[in-house]
Amino acid sequence: NIMDNREERQRDYDQLARDVNLEDITSSQHNREVLRQLRDNDPELKSLIIESEEAEVGFEEDSWDLSAFVVKDGTDDIGWLGYFVSKSEVLQSLCIQYLPDGSIKEFIGWVNLNRSIQELSIEYDLGDDIIFNDLIPMRIKNNILNRIEITGVNIGRERARRLALVLNQQCDQKAPLWLQLKRNNLDAEGLRELATLLTTKLGHLCIAENQIGMNGGEVLGAVIQSKAFSQLTDFDIGRNNIGNEGVQVLAAELSKCTNIKNLNLSGNRAITAVGLGFISGLLGAENCRIESIDLSNMHIGDDGAEVLAAGLVGNQFLMELILRVYENDEYVSAGITDSGWSAFSKLLCNTSSINSTYMSNHTLAQICQYPPPPPYICKYLQLNAFQQHQNIDTAKIAKIKILLTHPDLDMEPFFQKQLKLLPHVMSWFQRARSCHSNSSPSGRVLTRTQSQKHVLSRELSAVYKFIRGMPMVAADGYCKYVLKTALKRKRKLQLMIQKAEEEEEWAQKRLKPEPEYD
Numbered sequence: 001n002i003m004d005n006r007e008e009r010q011r012d013y014d015q016l017a018r019d020v021n022l023e024d025i026t027s028s029q030h031n032r033e034v035l036r037q038l039r040d041n042d043p044e045l046k047s048l049i050i051e052s053e054e055a056e057v058g059f060e061e062d063s064w065d066l067s068a069f070v071v072k073d074g075t076d077d078i079g080w081l082g083y084f085v086s087k088s089e090v091l092q093s094l095c096i097q098y099l100p101d102g103s104i105k106e107f108i109g110w111v112n113l114n115r116s117i118q119e120l121s122i123e124y125d126l127g128d129d130i131i132f133n134d135l136i137p138m139r140i141k142n143n144i145l146n147r148i149e150i151t152g153v154n155i156g157r158e159r160a161r162r163l164a165l166v167l168n169q170q171c172d173q174k175a176p177l178w179l180q181l182k183r184n185n186l187d188a189e190g191l192r193e194l195a196t197l198l199t200t201k202l203g204h205l206c207i208a209e210n211q212i213g214m215n216g217g218e219v220l221g222a223v224i225q226s227k228a229f230s231q232l233t234d235f236d237i238g239r240n241n242i243g244n245e246g247v248q249v250l251a252a253e254l255s256k257c258t259n260i261k262n263l264n265l266s267g268n269r270a271i272t273a274v275g276l277g278f279i280s281g282l283l284g285a286e287n288c289r290i291e292s293i294d295l296s297n298m299h300i301g302d303d304g305a306e307v308l309a310a311g312l313v314g315n316q317f318l319m320e321l322i323l324r325v326y327e328n329d330e331y332v333s334a335g336i337t338d339s340g341w342s343a344f345s346k347l348l349c350n351t352s353s354i355n356s357t358y359m360s361n362h363t364l365a366q367i368c369q370y371p372p373p374p375p376y377i378c379k380y381l382q383l384n385a386f387q388q389h390q391n392i393d394t395a396k397i398a399k400i401k402i403l404l405t406h407p408d409l410d411m412e413p414f415f416q417k418q419l420k421l422l423p424h425v426m427s428w429f430q431r432a433r434s435c436h437s438n439s440s441p442s443g444r445v446l447t448r449t450q451s452q453k454h455v456l457s458r459e460l461s462a463v464y465k466f467i468r469g470m471p472m473v474a475a476d477g478y479c480k481y482v483l484k485t486a487l488k489r490k491r492k493l494q495l496m497i498q499k500a501e502e503e504e505e506w507a508q509k510r511l512k513p514e515p516e517y518d
Helices: 006-017 029-039 078-087 101-111 130-141 157-167 188-197 217-225 244-254 273-283 301-311 338-348 354-358 375-390 394-405 412-434 448-469 471-511
Strands: 047-052 068-071 093-096 119-122 147-151 177-182 202-206 234-236 262-264 292-294 320-322 325-327 330-332 366-368
Touching (some): 029 068, 078 101, 119 130, 244 273, 354 394
Parallel strands (some): 320 366
């Protein structure tokens, strides 16, 4: 048992801790400083990484990660490291990348005494299923962990089942759990076991770089349907060799889901333009609330760009689209040419009519790829980004796009109301001036002087078109105004004359001599 003689050993360490010389139990000044910070509860040391000296080969000691304890077998005392970890009240994150074989159980016993570590990352197979039998269960039962990362550990169906049962032991869950199972050879059946048994709510799930496979869509659909994932906001299934059939099932399930905000499908190169069509349908679904989607390392090309742009018509939630391709230690093009970018240009600002411009996408603010999108795309992305950062109405961004792209505004549709709409048109231009102030998004595209000229020229043009389009209406309007004014004056004069006559009659009666009587 990991905790054999725990109390006795703890008393021994407690007695020796006051006088222990850190130089005697560490292999380097760097490690001594890490132990000192743990011993003194230094608030600067909130995270700790335990790694082997092989990880730092070729690096000078002064360049080592400040939070790393670099183990040199036979020199560094893992017992003391574990003891100081158990006593720490400020350590919040622990990452185990290496432990000497003979020290694993003892160290895990110390870790389980700690009450401050909330994030646990395991990147080393500790053997004997210590991860699933001792380390995670103890911390889950104590409601301490809120983030678990397991990387590079083979998780088959049995281990997946045990992990689910262990996570289910968490009681009084205050927030959804952050779970990352990356590069563990987890296959579709193992994922199915996890999704079927798990009841603990997850907020983040990363199963990237596993073996879900070409037809793993059914299992991924089961993941989305599980109650444990009802609060899932981040879903990373990148680099799992998922194909078109798999993404078809996944997209169908995600289209019913309103809680997913961030979706990572990067590196699934078996997804072609056909599969991107299913993703496009997902982005166009009424319930879709995805704000960021990662499709990097997929070489989507012009066909994929056009399909994605079509799916984003009417989408009011996606803010980030990641299309980067990284090969041979450098970023390369995703294969999008002017043809593909023209589809995004039409999406972001459709200039075919004022109404089409108004109904364009004013939400997408980032398209991450190398090389960057053309300047005319970046211009519209910057305008959309301003709307998000300043939390302003998208109608304001639409107004700016209209003024930027329609130098000759068509007023003819308003003529049917004659001059009744002219005051509203003038009011619209007055509000448009505020869109081009120094702090407005147009300042990223035009200078203040250019912005003012844009608004003024279109305002004058609009008034001119009203007058030119309805000359008789304008003339009749003036004549009616003159006649109305003349009649008003005439009525006023008539009233004055009538009053004057009444006063004259009254005065004459008062001044009329009284009759003489015999």
